[in-house]
Amino acid sequence: MNQANIVVITGGSRGIGAATALECARRGLDVILTYHSQAQRADQVVRRITQEGGKAAALQLDISDATSFTGFRSAVEGLLADVWGMTELAGLVNNAGHGLFNPIATVSEAQFDSLMSVHLKGPFFLTQALQPLMRQGAAIVNLSSATTRVATPGVAPYAAFKGGLEVLTRYMAKEFGERRIRVNSVAPGAIRTELGGGLNKDFEALLASQTALGRVGEPEDVARVIGMLLTDDGAWVNAQNIEVAGGYII
Ligand SMILES: NC(=O)c1ccc[n+]([C@@H]2O[C@H](COP(=O)([O-])OP(=O)(O)OC[C@H]3O[C@@H](n4cnc5c(N)ncnc54)[C@H](OP(=O)(O)O)[C@@H]3O)[C@@H](O)[C@H]2O)c1
Structure with a gap:
């Protein structure tokens, strides 16, 4: 019997994370997805994957609370053992996050720290916590943003931390390479999700x-690229940042 390939996707209850969970299942990967506050929506994603013949489970995670990551790893180990009879992960998608529109002139220190803990510190320490569970040849995908390339007024701290995550991606690829673990980042342009309250009609038309x-x-659109990177279709893609933005401001 073939062993399952199980990936952890943070922020899998909606948006890009939920689409990625479904894409992974269609590609034959099993999924542990996380949610922050919307357990019901996470359950809906798990149910949809199960209905389509895949296998998934959901766990709660606050990506801004690095002190919880040891406990989170134990919960992942518990699920791997109880649901799959396994000990190893085949992948991790650092996707969970929230946005904030606020010009540099009015960003508070609390807002800055919150974005930093969600978009840079969280992925760093969650990856550190989960990497002992990664099997040889596993894949990690970090969610960056096209705002690292195009300076967009109102998202400076968010974009700066995403830029840090792109740098961190290359360092992870270097340090984990001897275990044949590939690490890439994906940088979406504007995607129709609930991030930052969602897109209104005029803003969508402008974008x-x-x-x-x-x-x-x-x-x-983003999920398909993440799915490619998590599987052997992306076996020779490593340490890259891939913008998935339809040619945004070129
Ligand atoms: N949408 C875009 O245009 C766009 C563009 C570039 C990059 N991105 C990046 O893509 C990723 C996904 O964004 P999205 O648009 O899919 O967002 P979304 O639709 O707002 O979904 C956000 C997801 O992250 C979870 N989450 C939020 N805060 C969290 C926290 N503190 N701890 C743990 N989980 C948390 C949410 O959980 P609950 O459902 O439980 O609240 C939800 O599953 C983010 O990293 C974002 O920065 C998005």
Whole structure:
């Protein structure tokens, strides 16, 4: 019998994370997805995967609380043993996050720290906590943003921490390479999700007009690329940042 390939996806209850969980299941990967506050929506994703013949489970995680990551690893180990009879992970997607529109002039220290803990410190220490469970040849995908390339007024701290995550991606690839673990980042452009309260009609029209392909992205556009990177389709892609933005401001 083939062993299951199990990936952890943070923020899998909705948006890009939920689409990635479904894409992974379609590619034959089993999924442990996390949610922060919306347990019901996480359960819906798990149910959909199960209905489509896959296997998934959900765990609560606050990515801004690094002190909880040892306990989270124990919970992952428990699920691996109880649900799959296994000890190893095949992948991790550092996706959970929230946005904030606020110009540099008015960003508070608390807002800065919150974005830092969610988008840079959280992925760093969660990866540190879970890496002992990663099997040889596993894959990690970090969610960055096209705002690291295009300076977009109002998202400076968010973009700066995403830029840090892209740098961290290359360092992870270097340090984990001897275990044949690949690490890449994916940088979406504007995607139709609930991030930062979602896109209103006028903003969406503006973003579409700035995009070569003439529309904003859907979560599935990003999920397909993450799915590729997690499987052997991406076996020779390592230490890269891949923008998935339809040609945004080129
Ligand atoms: N949408 C875009 O245009 C866009 C563009 C570039 C990059 N990104 C990046 O893509 C990733 C996913 O964004 P999205 O658009 O799919 O967002 P979303 O639809 O708002 O979903 C956010 C997900 O993250 C979880 N989450 C939020 N705060 C958390 C916390 N403190 N701890 C743990 N989980 C938390 C949410 O859990 P609950 O459901 O339980 O609240 C949810 O599952 C983020 O890293 C974002 O920065 C998005």
